Amino acid sequence: MTERAIVIDGVGGQGVRVIGNTMATLLGAMGYEVTLLYDYDSSVRGGMSEAFLKYSDQPIANPVVEHADVTLRLADRGPNHLESDYVVCDIGLAKPGERAEEIPFLELGVKHFGRDLFGNMIALGRLLRLANVSFDEAALAAALPAKYRVENIAAVRYGYELTPDQIRQIVPEEAAGRFASRYAEAVLAGTDPNAAIERAGQHAAA
Amino acid sequence: MAKRLLQGNEAVLLGAVKAGATYFAGYPISPSSEILMAASVYAAKHPEFRFLQAEDEIASANAIIGASLAGAKSFTATSGPGFSLMQEAIGYAHKLGVPTVFVDVQRVGPATGMPTMPGQGDILQTRYGSSGDYTSIVFYPSSVAECYEYTIQAFNCAEESQSPVVLLSDAFLGHLNEIVDLDTIDVPIVPRTLEPLASGHTRLFSGVATYPDGEPATADADEFIRQYEEAKERRLEVAERYAFYEYGWNKDAETLVIAFGITRRIAQPLAPHFALFRPIRIWPVLQDQLREIAPRYKRLIVIEGSDGQYASVVERVLYRDVHRVPLLGGRMSLEAVREGLDRIGLLPRDLAEATVS
Numbered sequence: 001m002t003e004r005a006i007v008i009d010g011v012g013g014q015g016v017r018v019i020g021n022t023m024a025t026l027l028g029a030m031g032y033e034v035t036l037l038y039d040y041d042s043s044v045r046g047g048m049s050e051a052f053l054k055y056s057d058q059p060i061a062n063p064v065v066e067h068a069d070v071t072l073r074l075a076d077r078g079p080n081h082l083e084s085d086y087v088v089c090d091i092g093l094a095k096p097g098e099r100a101e102e103i104p105f106l107e108l109g110v111k112h113f114g115r116d117l118f119g120n121m122i123a124l125g126r127l128l129r130l131a132n133v134s135f136d137e138a139a140l141a142a143a144l145p146a147k148y149r150v151e152n153i154a155a156v157r158y159g160y161e162l163t164p165d166q167i168r169q170i171v172p173e174e175a176a177g178r179f180a181s182r183y184a185e186a187v188l189a190g191t192d193p194n195a196a197i198e199r200a201g202q203h204a205a206a
Numbered sequence: 207m208a209k210r211l212l213q214g215n216e217a218v219l220l221g222a223v224k225a226g227a228t229y230f231a232g233y234p235i236s237p238s239s240e241i242l243m244a245a246s247v248y249a250a251k252h253p254e255f256r257f258l259q260a261e262d263e264i265a266s267a268n269a270i271i272g273a274s275l276a277g278a279k280s281f282t283a284t285s286g287p288g289f290s291l292m293q294e295a296i297g298y299a300h301k302l303g304v305p306t307v308f309v310d311v312q313r314v315g316p317a318t319g320m321p322t323m324p325g326q327g328d329i330l331q332t333r334y335g336s337s338g339d340y341t342s343i344v345f346y347p348s349s350v351a352e353c354y355e356y357t358i359q360a361f362n363c364a365e366e367s368q369s370p371v372v373l374l375s376d377a378f379l380g381h382l383n384e385i386v387d388l389d390t391i392d393v394p395i396v397p398r399t400l401e402p403l404a405s406g407h408t409r410l411f412s413g414v415a416t417y418p419d420g421e422p423a424t425a426d427a428d429e430f431i432r433q434y435e436e437a438k439e440r441r442l443e444v445a446e447r448y449a450f451y452e453y454g455w456n457k458d459a460e461t462l463v464i465a466f467g468i469t470r471r472i473a474q475p476l477a478p479h480f481a482l483f484r485p486i487r488i489w490p491v492l493q494d495q496l497r498e499i500a501p502r503y504k505r506l507i508v509i510e511g512s513d514g515q516y517a518s519v520v521e522r523v524l525y526r527d528v529h530r531v532p533l534l535g536g537r538m539s540l541e542a543v544r545e546g547l548d549r550i551g552l553l554p555r556d557l558a559e560a561t562v563s
Binding site: 021024025028032033034035036037038039040041042060061062063064066 | 209210211236320321322378381382383384385471472473474475538539540541
């Protein structure tokens with residue numbers, strides 16, 4: 001097989017390393033050659049954090065990814081020159097002209113598992129599906145940190161099992177729910193209804 | 207041990223342990239800190255391995271010298287500014303003939319610079335950073351497996367040469383994870399060569415020029431030169447047994463690319479168009495190999511993460527001009543390599559048009 005290149009693009013504290021390390025460990029367990037390179041700013045929280053992941057059945061020479069097959073974008077801080085054939089990201093992070101799917105990972109994390117951070121495990125599950133990496137619960141358990149392991153595995157499985165139909169249904173439902181709550185908040189605060197519609201729309205896209 | 211995912215910095219610690227290291231002292235600094243962290247975790251589980259987080263890099267460097275003189279294989283790990291602080295101690299270790307290992311995971315300098323970004327700007331510092339004349343031995347791996355292998359070789363070479371040896375790395379190599387099987391890397395271990403303290407006779411550890419009996423020799427040029435030449439000869443003779451390098455890619459090409467560490471990995475897509483010379487032993491410079499290989503090529507290009515530090519060394523050794531592709535500001539990428547080659551008019555056409563990954 002030719003090399004496959006994945007980029008996880010986020011900021012410090014979002015779990016870029018956990019996702020990258022878990023994915024690389026799973027790919028290694030499947031017998032692939034893997035390179036995983038971390039590139040991050042020295043600001044630990046809020047600074048750019050990237051994981052460049054390549055896998056192949058042949059040794060990999062250059063570990064730096066400049067053109068990804070898939071990018072998981074948790075925040076938009078990555079290198080400006082990075083290109084990607086396909087982007088999976090949270091709501092509002094897709095750029096014009098990109099082949100992308102937007103999934104409200106953080107909201108799904110809160111809704112189904114009680115914390116937004118589990119949204120990143122849902123994203124990992126989706127990334128595993130897009131990369132055709134088989135879901136191996138035992139290997140996953142070994143690769144994930146001990147803390148919240150059960151919840152993390154459940155969240156990864158949730159993301160892995162999402163179907164395109166479900167994704168299409170989730171997005172309007174969640175975005176509409178967020179829009180409705182923002183609109184209600186704005187109106188209750190005395191905002192003119194037309195202005196409240198506009199403000200809720202901006203928040204929903206943010 | 208089966209294959210596993212391992213980080214370059216962790217591989218350095220494992221190589222040191224394999225080589226017989228029992229003492230680490232250091233002060234945390236990106237991008238080398240994982241070595242310190244791994245050493246502390248290892249020490250907690252292995253009481254025979256001693257770990258010191260010192261108050262700064264000066265103390266760390268002197269602590270590993272003391273540990274070596276006391277009988278331990280010792281090492282430290284740091285990065286650019288910390289390595290600068292260690293220079294006086296490195297000179298002291300050269301003066302005393304102390305086998306120990308300094309690991310320098312390079313970042314973008316000078317000063318604090320870009321703490322997590324990869325650089326290769328310490329090439330000349332590893333050779334000339336301390337005062338006076340001394341013979342540096344420096345290795346620079348370019349993969350996680352090599353981080354393990356050449357850490358062992360650095361310890362071996364330090365013992366044989368009875369001098370401090372530097373292992374260079376960089377932020378990308380230190381933070382690179384690869385699937386490795388360390389059991390396939392079999393490097394014989396050179397046993398301890400320096401007798402420990404309390405071996406039965408008096409030893410003097412002075413930075414001052416002295417006669418063998420300890421009397422000052424601070425105005426005796428003949429004695430100074432005798433000791434200097436003896437140390438130099440020993441180190442050069444030992445270094446010849448560690449003359450590691452890679453020569454490959456398209457050997458029939460007209461142009462030879464010289465790259466090392468992470469830049470050699472990033473430059474891999476150039477392979478069909480260029481020959482490659484990768485020095486693994488950075489110092490002493492691989493003069494004989496360069497003088498044998500370079501004349502086969504019309505042009506030489508040095509691709510490196512500094513503004514021509516190693517290129518200037520190659521020019522001096524070969525008495526000819528070389529083209530330079532400096533990768534600065536942490537921009538270690540094939541795109542930066544292509545831009546650099548384009549700037550000097552040596553970018554192959556298909557690489558100009560290709561999509562990179």
